[in-house]
Structures are given as C-alpha cells and as structure tokens.
Amino acid sequence: MAVTQLVGAKIHRREDPRLITGHGHYVDDFLRTGMVYAAFVRSPYPHARVRKIEVTDAAKAPGVVAVYTARDFKSVITGATHPATPSFVAEKKHVPERRPIAETEVRFQGEPVAVVLAESGAQAVDAVGLVDVDYEPLEAVTDIEKAIKPGSPAVHEGAPDNICWDLAYAGDDVTAAAFAEADVVVKERIHQQRLAPTSMEPRGVLAEYDPYDKKLQIWMSSQGPHFIRLFISGALGLPESNVRVVSPDVGGGFGSKISPYPEDYLVAAAAKLSGRPVKWIETRTESIQNTTHGRGEIFDIEVAAKKDGTLLGLKVTQWLDCGAYTATFSAFQPCACLMAGGAYKWKGISARTVGIFTHRVPTDPYRGAGRPEATHLAERAVDLVAREIGMDPVDIRRKNFIQPQDFPYTQNFGLVVDSGDYDKSLDKALELAGYKELRQQQADLRKQGRYLGIGLSTWIEICGFGPSAATAPATGGIALVESAQVRVLPTGSVIVYTGSHSHGQGHDTTQAQIVADTLGVPYDSIEIRHGDTAEGPAFGYGTYGSRTLAVGGLAIHMACRRVIEKGRKLAAHLLEAAEDDVSYEQGKFMVKGSPDKAKAFGEVAFASYGAGLPDGMDQGLEATAYFDPPNFVWPFGAHICVVEVDPETGSVDLQKYVAVDDCGTVINPLIVEGQLHGGITQSIAQALFEEVVYDPESGQLKTGTMIDYAVPTANEIPDLVLGSTVTPSPSNELGVKGIGEAGTIAASAAVINAICDALSPLGIKHIDMPASPDRLWRQINQARATAGNGQKGVKA
Amino acid sequence: MIPAAFEYEKAGSVEEAVSLLQRFGEDAKILAGGHSLIPLMRLRLAQPSALVDINGVKELNYVRLEGGKLRIGAMTRHVELQNNDLVRQNVPMLAEIADEVGDNQVRNMGTIGGVLAHADSAGDYPTLALMLEAELVTNKSRYQAKDFFKDVFTTAMAADEVLCEVVFAVANGPHKYIKFRRRLFDWAIVGAGAQKLNGGWRIGLTNVGPMPVRATAVEQALASGATPEQAAEHASDGLNPSGDLRASPDYKKHLARVLTKRAIQQAQGA
Numbered sequence A: 001m002a003v004t005q006l007v008g009a010k011i012h013r014r015e016d017p018r019l020i021t022g023h024g025h026y027v028d029d030f031l032r033t034g035m036v037y038a039a040f041v042r043s044p045y046p047h048a049r050v051r052k053i054e055v056t057d058a059a060k061a062p063g064v065v066a067v068y069t070a071r072d073f074k075s076v077i078t079g080a081t082h083p084a085t086p087s088f089v090a091e092k093k094h095v096p097e098r099r100p101i102a103e104t105e106v107r108f109q110g111e112p113v114a115v116v117l118a119e120s121g122a123q124a125v126d127a128v129g130l131v132d133v134d135y136e137p138l139e140a141v142t143d144i145e146k147a148i149k150p151g152s153p154a155v156h157e158g159a160p161d162n163i164c165w166d167l168a169y170a171g172d173d174v175t176a177a178a179f180a181e182a183d184v185v186v187k188e189r190i191h192q193q194r195l196a197p198t199s200m201e202p203r204g205v206l207a208e209y210d211p212y213d214k215k216l217q218i219w220m221s222s223q224g225p226h227f228i229r230l231f232i233s234g235a236l237g238l239p240e241s242n243v244r245v246v247s248p249d250v251g252g253g254f255g256s257k258i259s260p261y262p263e264d265y266l267v268a269a270a271a272k273l274s275g276r277p278v279k280w281i282e283t284r285t286e287s288i289q290n291t292t293h294g295r296g297e298i299f300d301i302e303v304a305a306k307k308d309g310t311l312l313g314l315k316v317t318q319w320l321d322c323g324a325y326t327a328t329f330s331a332f333q334p335c336a337c338l339m340a341g342g343a344y345k346w347k348g349i350s351a352r353t354v355g356i357f358t359h360r361v362p363t364d365p366y367r368g369a370g371r372p373e374a375t376h377l378a379e380r381a382v383d384l385v386a387r388e389i390g391m392d393p394v395d396i397r398r399k400n401f402i403q404p405q406d407f408p409y410t411q412n413f414g415l416v417v418d419s420g421d422y423d424k425s426l427d428k429a430l431e432l433a434g435y436k437e438l439r440q441q442q443a444d445l446r447k448q449g450r451y452l453g454i455g456l457s458t459w460i461e462i463c464g465f466g467p468s469a470a471t472a473p474a475t476g477g478i479a480l481v482e483s484a485q486v487r488v489l490p491t492g493s494v495i496v497y498t499g500s501h502s503h504g505q506g507h508d509t510t511q512a513q514i515v516a517d518t519l520g521v522p523y524d525s526i527e528i529r530h531g532d533t534a535e536g537p538a539f540g541y542g543t544y545g546s547r548t549l550a551v552g553g554l555a556i557h558m559a560c561r562r563v564i565e566k567g568r569k570l571a572a573h574l575l576e577a578a579e580d581d582v583s584y585e586q587g588k589f590m591v592k593g594s595p596d597k598a599k600a601f602g603e604v605a606f607a608s609y610g611a612g613l614p615d616g617m618d619q620g621l622e623a624t625a626y627f628d629p630p631n632f633v634w635p636f637g638a639h640i641c642v643v644e645v646d647p648e649t650g651s652v653d654l655q656k657y658v659a660v661d662d663c664g665t666v667i668n669p670l671i672v673e674g675q676l677h678g679g680i681t682q683s684i685a686q687a688l689f690e691e692v693v694y695d696p697e698s699g700q701l702k703t704g705t706m707i708d709y710a711v712p713t714a715n716e717i718p719d720l721v722l723g724s725t726v727t728p729s730p731s732n733e734l735g736v737k738g739i740g741e742a743g744t745i746a747a748s749a750a751v752i753n754a755i756c757d758a759l760s761p762l763g764i765k766h767i768d769m770p771a772s773p774d775r776l777w778r779q780i781n782q783a784r785a786t787a788g789n790g791q792k793g794v795k796a
Numbered sequence B: 001m002i003p004a005a006f007e008y009e010k011a012g013s014v015e016e017a018v019s020l021l022q023r024f025g026e027d028a029k030i031l032a033g034g035h036s037l038i039p040l041m042r043l044r045l046a047q048p049s050a051l052v053d054i055n056g057v058k059e060l061n062y063v064r065l066e067g068g069k070l071r072i073g074a075m076t077r078h079v080e081l082q083n084n085d086l087v088r089q090n091v092p093m094l095a096e097i098a099d100e101v102g103d104n105q106v107r108n109m110g111t112i113g114g115v116l117a118h119a120d121s122a123g124d125y126p127t128l129a130l131m132l133e134a135e136l137v138t139n140k141s142r143y144q145a146k147d148f149f150k151d152v153f154t155t156a157m158a159a160d161e162v163l164c165e166v167v168f169a170v171a172n173g174p175h176k177y178i179k180f181r182r183r184l185f186d187w188a189i190v191g192a193g194a195q196k197l198n199g200g201w202r203i204g205l206t207n208v209g210p211m212p213v214r215a216t217a218v219e220q221a222l223a224s225g226a227t228p229e230q231a232a233e234h235a236s237d238g239l240n241p242s243g244d245l246r247a248s249p250d251y252k253k254h255l256a257r258v259l260t261k262r263a264i265q266q267a268q269g270a
C-alpha cells in the first residue's frame, strides 16, 4: 500500500502540457543532417498495366537527388514484405505476394510506382508531376458484390474468383435445431461502410542508413515499433539488431499504424540507396487514399426466436472487402463472427466469413476491428426480433443476457467470457437516461407527428490480446504477451521500459500510477519510456486491441513485484532479519513487530549498487517481466441514444447520449472518460457521417479531403452522460480490462437503433450507415409510398 | 499538400494591386482571406503564377451607411460582418449569414469580397447579393448582382479587375436564411433565404445550381396571396441541380422547397 493510493485517482495526464503547447516530438519534428524529402508517384487508376515509366525530366528537375522505380529497389529490398498473419482465419485460400512498389500492374488507386527524393519537400512534389507513367487502364472492380460474380475482373491471377478466404466457423447443422423450434425468423443485410482512420497526425517515416556500421535508424509514426523492426530488417536483409525503430510522440493510430506499409520499406530502402537520410510525411489526401481503411463489410444475418422473446439461433455470413491485398491483420476482422452473439445466450450460432479482393486500398483493423461490427449486428438482431414480436428492447435484452452466476461462461465459439453483470449496467443506463419518461415523451410526440427514437446497445467486448496459446497461432508465431523492465536507479527513482506504445492513451500517466502504488515510490520519480527498440526488453508488442493495461500494465506490475522481492532480500540482509520477517509497506521495508527497524526504498536502492550484498546477489535493482494473461478480458456496458428525426429533411438530431461502461478496476477515471468521448464520437461518426466513397464507374476516390470525408467535430456530438459499474476482471491481479475501443464498439448500434425506433411508425426496420439526411429522406419516402397510408407522396 | 511555386507581392492600394495584376499577367490572382484560394492551391487544383496580396489595402476595409445604402469594402471579414452594428441594423440577414460561415478561423480571415469573387456555388453571400439586388463595384465598373455571377467559379470580372465594394439597400424587415448542412462548419448542402422588402418577398437559394438562384416564382406566388406552403412548392421550378456526395439532385430540389417554406414561415414568425 502506498502512502496515497494513486490507482483510481482522477489525475491530469502528465504528457498533456507538453503535447498541448506544441512541445511534443512527432516524426516531422526530427531533422537529420543531409536529409532529403521523398514524394511518391501514385497510380491514378484502380487497375492498370504499367507500360513504361519515364523519369528523365523528373531526374533533371531542380533539387532532385534521385528517382527510383521498382527495379531500383530490387537490390535493396531482398526479403519478403507485407506479411499477412493467419489471425483468426485458420486457413486462407489465397494470399497474394505483395511488393511495396508496383512494377507492371497497379491494383489500387494510390499504389506507388515511383519515388522522388529532393532537397526540399516542394521540389519533390514538383518533380512527381514530371514523372511520365504510361498506363494502360484495365477493368477494375471496386465492389465486393460485383467482385464475386463470375466474369468479374480478377484482382490476382491466383484468385480468379477474387476469394481471399472462405471459412465456416460453424455450419448450419449447429443452428438447425434452433431454427426448427423458432416462432419467428428475421433476416437482414447490414452494411459496414469503409472508414478512413484519419488520425490527427498522418503517417510519416524518417530513415537514415549508416553504410559503415550497416545500421538503419527509423523514426516513424507507429503503434508497434518492434514489429516494424522485425518486418523491415527481414525485408532489407539486415540483422534485426542493426535496425533501430523509434516511434516518438504519435498523434493517434486507431489501428492503422500497426501493419507495415509500402512507404515504410521504400523510405528505408531509399535511405540506403541514396546514402542520405530520407523523410516522408503523408498528406491528408494520401492518408485517406492509402492508409488502410476499416470495416468494409456486408453481413447477412438470420435470427431465430420464440414468441416470448427467447433468442434461439443466429446465422451470420460476413462478406469482407480485403481490398487489393491481404493486409497484415486484415484477417482479424472475422472475429466479428466469433463475437456475433453479443451479451446473449444462444442455442446455436453458425458463421461464415468470406474475404474478397477488390481494386481498392486494403482494409485492416480500425478501432474495434471486428468487434464494433459484432455489436452492431447483435444489437440490431435483438431489436429486429423485439420489433417483430412487439416486445420492449429492454425486456428482450434482459430475457437473454448471460447472467452473473453463469460466469465464467463458455460462449458458442468456445471463448470464455470471464465476468459480467449486464443487468446492472443496463439498470444504471436506463436510470440515467430516464427511460420510462422517454417512452412517454415518445408516445406524446408521436401524436403530434414527431419522430423521437430511443436506441439501446448492451455491448460486450473481447480484448486484452492475449493469451499466448490463442494469439501465437493467430499471428503466425509471436504471441501477443507484453513485456516490461523496471529499473531502480541508485537514488531510488524509477525508469520503466514498456513494450506497449502510447499514441494518445495517456500511458505515461496511468502506468506511473500503477508503479507508484505497486512500488510505493512517489509518482513524480517514475519515468515511463516506450517507443524505442533500442531501449528496454528485447521485444515489445505494441498498443492495439485495448490490450495495454490488461497485458502491458500487468507486465509492469509483475516487474515491480520482482523488484520488491529482491529489495526484500537485500533489506533483510541489511536489517539482519529473516527474509520472511520483512514486510514492504508505504515505501518501507520493515521488520514485522519492530517498526523502528526499517529501510526506506531509496536506501535499499542505493545499497543495491554498493558493497556487502548477500552472497550470490548481483548489484542493481531491476527486473524484467513478460506477462502472458490466462484469458482475454471482457468489458461491457449499456449505451442509450435519443434522437429526433425530421421526417421532412431526414436529418437526425442527436439529443442525448448515455453510456454506462464497465472496464473493471479503473486506474484513472479522467482517462477512461477521455477514451469514451473519443470512442463514442468515432462510432457516432460511422453511424451518421463518415464513409469512404469511390466512384462506382471509374473506381476513383471521391472523399479525398476532410470537406468530403465528413469527420464530425465537437459541435455535432451532444454532451455525453457517462456512468460506470465496476466488475473487476478475474483474469488478472489488478482486475483491469480495457476501455480504448469500448465507445467505438458500442455506439453505432445505439444510434441506428434509435433512428429505427424513431421511424418505426413508418414501418422502417433497418437503416444502413451513414444515416445521412439524403438516405433517410429517401427511405422515409419509400416507406410512405409502400404503406400508401394516404400521406402525400413527395415530388422530386 | 504543397502548392506549386508562385510569385508573391503585397499591394498597398487598389491601384497598385491592379498594376501588379497587369504586370504578372492572366495567371495571377488576388489573395484576400485565402480560405478558398489556398486550399485549392494546396491540392494543386489552382496553380496561379503569382499572388497579389490585398490584405494590407486599408481602403477596402470598411462598413458605411451612406444615402440609405450600406456600403461594404471587399476586404471586410466575416467576423466584422457578424459584429458590426451598421450591418446588424441595416442588413441583419448578412450578419446572421456571416455567423454561420465556416469556423472561427475561416471567419477571422475570409472576406465578403473573396466569397463574391470566388463565386462558389455553395457560397452564401452571392445568394444574398442576388436576392437583395446588391451592386458590386470594381475598379473598372459597377455590376448588378444578376449580371455578376456567370457560372460556377466565374464572374463578369476581368483578370485585372479588383472587387472593391458591395452596396446593399437597407433591408431590415422580417427575414430568415436557413443553411442546411451536416456539420456546423460545412458549406450549405442547400441554403434558402427569405426577406421581406418593400412590401414583397425576396427569395434566394444556394447550391441548387452553378450560380445563386432567385426564386421569382415563389416571390410571385406569395405576392398573389399563396401560403408559404403553396408558394414554396415553386422553389424547385426550373432547377436542375447536380448531385454530389451529400445530396442527390432530387433531394436538393426537395430541400429547396422545404427550406424555402421554413424560411418564409420563420421570417413571418420572427
């Protein structure tokens, strides 16, 4: 026990003063002597043959140092690039080889065909315009429904049917009994539009190669620098130990900065080829065009239930747009199938996932990655059934929840849900929202022809990746455990090296809170270091999948414990007491029963660097730990959204948003709230605003700027009413889960359920995202026309 | 996001700006608030050979009430239009529109002259200028608003012409401008304005075609006693808007009718 308990304290983020006042260090803030700037020549076509690339004019342009095409990189990029992990998909039908730069054929708009290096960024961009590429445009397919039709152009020769994978987790035999028993069966097709991750800081890479020591240093905006080191050293044929990757302050990632990108390989290789440090910073348009997209799926679902609301069976088919290649973690998204049952008990769930190639930039994890889709699907499914049988959405949920006494609960796909109390969070959310009054208000407004809607999302999440037994096969060998090293300096201050990486989550604060409590040392004497492969344990696993606290936090906690154990041995020696008689409390090693016989932590630290240690004890006070969690962790919660739809214009007024979330033990409530604000906003963004749009004819990206790619701002989001329940996770000693993705996983379903609820008098059952005014107006019109209920048809 | 190279000069007066434009030739552009021009340059959709910066031209920055007319210098910024008492009292709809242009950064930099000269089909002031029959004064001539806007991004001005002043007749009766958009700082998907003036109604529409639209059919219907609902049905007469990411053509026409109805009703209610 520390003197003051920091875990649970609402303290401000220690990194904020630096970041908010512009004193952070992002990739673009790093300069190297002799540095040149890279700009990429990218395909304007979604699919074309590259006949010839003429670089003469560009090479002669002012300031240009070099122009490289695929051929030039062959001598430098000798190893494999762009690995595709097997992930949750046990078998893949076809994983095409992917090179970072196209030589003869381009397969998505934005794919690089040449790189220009110049003395200034402006000169590099100018010279890009002088590279003359002779393309022969080929027929492209940018839509998954078309891609799987016979006769559709094949994205890869090896997959003439454009199928990357087609896998059934469980066949219809599993659901046959449930469907036979059913009183009602509802079917729906649910679209998950492509989203652009749009982190505040786009990607960026700075690479410097030292030909004498054969060392490569890379500064880049990454969520997992150790993985990048692994990939790049392999591709460039360098020993992993000769490559250092630094991921300094990073302005957001949302999953899009995990996988290696073409530019990562090409900038590093260009530094080696040119002998100059090379910097590339992605533009916003490049980011929307080339950074992997999220979602991009169609789900076909069938739900079987009894008249009394008992859920029986669920059939799910996921059609996933892989884009032009299988991205590194693309196959993670099928976890949507494994989580499709949500917070409910089902007799049977059958699920099939189909990955499909199209001529678009690849998709990869984006905040939530598969789990937002699962929630959206499950929460839409229960609402569809409730509507069909005329049951309140609250009641159907309660009737089917996995109950507190059921945990640990083995769900339909064998995953063990460790804990939960779904009624409790729902109760609290209903109370905060004033559910009963809302229903009354809704009834009153309906009489006036107004459309108020109330939507629920009682979400659950799997996170904290993850147990080695589950993740090593899924990543192709490296288990997603986490590592930390805790070093106590002679004066007792502490440096912690962690393999996770903070890119907005506030780890410098929360991890120091854990250390302060576990080690009993002052918060201000704890330094958290991450993001540099040259520091800390041999390998770090990075930050994604809401895993940092539940895995990385525990590694830190474990390493602290080991430090205390060594400290106790040393203290016992110094105090001439038996080790078992020495306790550690409030920063002091004490002999039990004689409190005046004590050594402060700092004294022990200092002594550990001195002479006269116990026999066999090394100097120093430090420990390394790798934490391999016994299970995933399972956050949950209940969100309620209230909207009013203007039936005349189709616009949605978001009136209220209530979220009660349970992430187990809370380290810092302020940071939890911050994560929820961002997460919920990102999910509301999917529900109402954002979509990456390509022209269906030409395959050209139409949402290439922030004017067209409609990221909402604080103006569009109502004040969020947040509440919490605390159900500690039994899977780790701190009782913690994750909160980074919770908001994103929960909110889209609450918003769409609210809109469907609002429009239920018109017979509207389902609405796709984004629920834009135009789309809603059209659907309202259609519903009125079909109902033929005497309302005046709207002329156009 | 790096513009192509260009030359740059600061002008101290309109006269100097004109001579600089003449010296640099056809491809030179005036730089006012830069909030339309610079984004286009960054995307390289515009590549002017030279910019003539008129931010230092003091003679273009004023709001005056003279002879019953509100005279506004071309370099008057949105933030000034929002807060200026003369504007608020004499053409209050202009101040209200200014309140809703972009965000603070845009309003602190963007100018009324810039919006009018740029002639974006989603610009709000062109609609107001058209429906209130404003006069646009350049260094060479005076234009009626209806003769000024020629097409999207195209005005009657020559390459070496500088817009100096916008002149509005006082219009301080019932009015309402409704800008329909998804995000607070977005341009209008469709905009509709209604202003009571000299006993009749003026109705204008934004972003339902390449140029601002005056809905004369609605004005006439109102004049002959139609209700707002009835009159607004004519708001889409003759419109042929192009669709974009946010709205299909028929939705834009629908919005023109709905927003026109609401603008008239709200103006009446005010």
Ligand SMILES: Cc1cc2nc3c(=O)[nH]c(=O)nc-3n(C[C@H](O)[C@H](O)[C@H](O)COP(=O)(O)OP(=O)(O)OC[C@H]3O[C@@H](n4cnc5c(N)ncnc54)[C@H](O)[C@@H]3O)c2cc1C
Residues within 6 Å of the ligand: B029, B030, B031, B032, B033, B034, B035, B036, B037, B038, B039, B074, B075, B100, B101, B102, B103, B106, B109, B110, B111, B112, B113, B114, B115, B117, B118, B120, B122, B123, B124, B125, B161, B162, B163, B164, B185, B186, B187, B188
């Ligand atoms: C995010 C965002 C949202 C916006 N939303 C809206 C909106 O909702 N409604 C709206 O109306 N506008 C909107 N704008 C545009 C904004 O009002 C701009 O300020 C305006 O369009 C241009 O004015 P400017 O002074 O910035 O002109 P600049 O960008 O400097 O110039 C625009 C063009 O006009 C020419 N020009 C400028 N002044 C003169 C002059 N005196 N004589 C001759 N030519 C001249 C320039 O050469 C250039 O071609 C938005 C802008 C942004 C960035």
